[in-house]
Amino acid sequence: xxxxxxxxxxxxxxxxxxxxxxxxxxxxxxxxxxxxxxxxxxxxxxxxxxxxxxxxxxxxxxxxxxxxxxxxxxxxxxxxxxxxxxxxxxxxxxxxxxxxxxxxxxxxxxxxxxxxxxxxxxxxxxxxxxxxxxxxxxxxxxxxxxxxxxxxxxxxxxxxxxxxxxxxxxxxxxxxxxxxxxxxxxxxxxxxxxxxxxxxxxxxxxxxxxxxxxxxxxxxxxxxxxxxxxxxxxxxxxxxxxxxxxxxxxxxxxxxxxxxxxxxxxxxxxxxxxxxxxxxxxxxxxxxxxxxxxxxxxxxxxxxxxxxxxxxxxxxxxxxxxxx
Amino acid sequence: xxxxxxxxxxxxxxxxxxxxxxxxxxxxxxxxxxxxxxxxxxxxxxxxxxxxxxxxxxxxxxxxxxxxxxxxxxxxxxxxxxxxxxxxxxxxxxxxxxxxxxxxxxxxxxxxxxxxxxxxxxxxxxxxxxxxxxxxxxxxxxxxxxxxxxxxxxxxxxxxxxxxxxxxxxxxxxxxxxxxxxxxxxxxxxxxxxxxxxxxxxxxxxxxxxxxxxxxxxxxxxxxxxxxxxxxxxxxxxxxxxxxxxxxxxxxxxxxxxxxxxxxxxxxxxxxxxxxxxxxxxxxxxxxxxxxxxxxxxxxxxxxxxxxxxxxxxxxxx
Numbered sequence: 001x002x003x004x005x006x007x008x009x010x011x012x013x014x015x016x017x018x019x020x021x022x023x024x025x026x027x028x029x030x031x032x033x034x035x036x037x038x039x040x041x042x043x044x045x046x047x048x049x050x051x052x053x054x055x056x057x058x059x060x061x062x063x064x065x066x067x068x069x070x071x072x073x074x075x076x077x078x079x080x081x082x083x084x085x086x087x088x089x090x091x092x093x094x095x096x097x098x099x100x101x102x103x104x105x106x107x108x109x110x111x112x113x114x115x116x117x118x119x120x121x122x123x124x125x126x127x128x129x130x131x132x133x134x135x136x137x138x139x140x141x142x143x144x145x146x147x148x149x150x151x152x153x154x155x156x157x158x159x160x161x162x163x164x165x166x167x168x169x170x171x172x173x174x175x176x177x178x179x180x181x182x183x184x185x186x187x188x189x190x191x192x193x194x195x196x197x198x199x200x201x202x203x204x205x206x207x208x209x210x211x212x213x214x215x216x217x218x219x220x221x222x223x224x225x226x227x228x229x230x231x232x233x234x235x236x237x238x239x240x241x242x243x244x245x246x247x248x249x250x251x252x253x254x255x256x257x258x259x260x261x262x263x264x265x266x267x268x269x270x271x272x273x274x275x276x277x278x279x280x281x282x283x284x285x286x287x288x289x290x291x292x293x294x295x296x297x298x299x300x301x302x303x304x305x306x307x308x309x310x311x312x313x314x315x316x317x318x319x320x321x322x323x324x
Numbered sequence: 325x326x327x328x329x330x331x332x333x334x335x336x337x338x339x340x341x342x343x344x345x346x347x348x349x350x351x352x353x354x355x356x357x358x359x360x361x362x363x364x365x366x367x368x369x370x371x372x373x374x375x376x377x378x379x380x381x382x383x384x385x386x387x388x389x390x391x392x393x394x395x396x397x398x399x400x401x402x403x404x405x406x407x408x409x410x411x412x413x414x415x416x417x418x419x420x421x422x423x424x425x426x427x428x429x430x431x432x433x434x435x436x437x438x439x440x441x442x443x444x445x446x447x448x449x450x451x452x453x454x455x456x457x458x459x460x461x462x463x464x465x466x467x468x469x470x471x472x473x474x475x476x477x478x479x480x481x482x483x484x485x486x487x488x489x490x491x492x493x494x495x496x497x498x499x500x501x502x503x504x505x506x507x508x509x510x511x512x513x514x515x516x517x518x519x520x521x522x523x524x525x526x527x528x529x530x531x532x533x534x535x536x537x538x539x540x541x542x543x544x545x546x547x548x549x550x551x552x553x554x555x556x557x558x559x560x561x562x563x564x565x566x567x568x569x570x571x572x573x574x575x576x577x578x579x580x581x582x583x584x585x586x587x588x589x590x591x592x593x594x595x596x597x598x599x600x601x602x603x604x605x606x607x608x609x610x611x612x613x614x615x616x617x618x619x620x621x622x623x624x625x626x627x628x629x630x631x632x633x634x635x636x637x638x639x640x641x642x
Contacts, residue, residue, distance in 0.1 A: 221426060222421050223429040225421070226419065226487075228382060229413055229414065230440075230441040231409075231411065231414045231444060232410075232444050233410070233444065236440070236444070241432070245429065319431055320474045320476075321474070
């Protein structure tokens with residue numbers, strides 16, 4: 001229990017530091033969205049108008065410290081003000097609409113890549129002399145060295161443009177009403193195949209190698225030899241005795257991979273015009289929509305920290321030696 | 325009637341390395357009768373653990389067995405199919421490994437590690453297997469609620485007891501023990517050996533007991549075999565090997581540890597280092613370290629000769 005409390009306080013501190021950076025960074029940049037509008041209006045705005053616009057968007061005056069306090073308040077009350085790009089919709093609403101899609105893409109592809117990669121890695125280490133162990137890992141290493149964006153574009157080109165098998169853009173068919181209908185879920189899955197597939201292809205090798213290396217260490221342990229000497233089936237020796245232990249270092253790597261997965265998702269979303277945070281973030285940056293950018297960074301930070309915390313919980317659950 | 329339970333004939337085990345082939349076990353023949361305890365002694369690297377592993381066919385690449393046979397009740401372990409081998413393992417022969425610390429999986433409960441071997445070999449319910457596991461823990465003097473424990477929650481002695489309980493699970497005829505008490509302190513070692521003795525009386529299994537500790541072996545073993553550089557160089561009843569050894573190496577081994585009673589004496593170990601298995605000397609492997617080395621020892625390898633009934637040694641002096 002104390003372990004979890006320690007982790008929790010660690011993540012809370014990390015969160016505070018992250019949001020402080022999030023607060024400082026835009027304020028260190030010259031200009032603000034209103035000045036950008038002023039430039040776009042070619043000087044046809046007087047200072048009073050500009051102040052009025054600033055107030056409308058909820059930009060604060062006052063000292064840096066005052067701004068910081070009210071920023072922290074807004075973070076914890078989730079009241080982040082209206083979006084500049086999609087005025088007058090609240091930033092929170094905009095983010096709330098696209099966050100589930102990014103989570104779906106990032107975590108979904110991570111979990112699928114993890115399951116496939118760990119299974120392949122386990123098997124490849126157990127049969128490392130054979131064809132499978134010799135050939136499959138290097139091939140996957142080759143695949144994983146394509147950046148997300150290249151894999152995504154290649155898949156986009158072949159399956160979307162050439163073969164016309166899969167949809168090129170959007171999260172689901174706009175003609176279908178969202179809801180818990182088979183048609184809608186089918187459409188969501190169909191639209192997810194390409195973006196998720198490209199992330200899975202890139203991600204698998206990491207897990208294959210993580211798992212394979214951990215397995216090779218564990219296979220030399222006495223308890224694996226003993227399990228074999230006990231006459232247990234090789235399936236049980238491989239997964240229950242060796243795999244169960246080899247998964248521990250892999251579980252640590254999951255925490256790190258979550259961040260990468262979100263980053264990958266952002267790029268992939270842009271390629272497939274997927275309505276997630278990444279797409280919104282890009283549009284927000286183009287429009288200098290600082291409240292939106294800040295909110296998205298905030299959400300990404302919290303998502304990554306939460307996911308890390310879950311990975312920690314997973315580790316406690318996997319390794320009985322930790323909890324005491 | 326006294327048909328051997330396990331008979332090893334001309335067994336060789338090689339380790340293949342880039343620098344050549346190291347023969348860790350060379351032409352070893354021995355047998356174990358039902359209910360007998362055979363000790364195998366020798367210094368580190370003499371091939372005694374390799375021998376133990378080979379009997380359960382647990383050797384892995386780069387280790388391989390180029391020749392020899394291991395007959396268990398007349399059936400060659402080396403020629404068994406996968407299924408026969410799985411049956412042989414633990415049903416007929418179980419293994420207690422060098423360190424109990426490492427032979428239990430740290431993230432699986434004691435209970436599961438005990439019951440899974442029962443369930444793998446017997447068609448019984450999980451409930452019955454659990455009851456059997458509680459019984460087994462009781463046999464080695466541990467309370468049944470330890471089934472829920474993980475190995476790190478037990479002391480070293482308790483862990484070794486669990487390993488012995490697992491070894492007894494299917495009441496095998498043969499238990500191979502590879503330095504079972506090396507990692508324990510002498511008090512716990514004593515307790516465990518006493519228990520082992522009682523268990524052996526009760527269940528009547530044979531033990532192949534591997535250790536470098538000759539004094540320990542003098543107590544527990546009926547017969548002792550001594551190995552040097554992969555060869556079995558002396559084998560016979562424990563008392564004679566211990567009190568009146570024939571081979572110069574065995575003599576050296578016995579004079580390498582102090583007696584508890586009697587005056588303090590300077591210990592004479594064996595001069596020199598163990599041989600490199602990749603560069604064996606001509607003739608007898610022990611000749612570079614032997615005080616009684618003769619010309620013939622540098623030319624030909626001595627064979628085991630029968631000195632009396634069931635007593636053999638390999639030395640030209642005899």
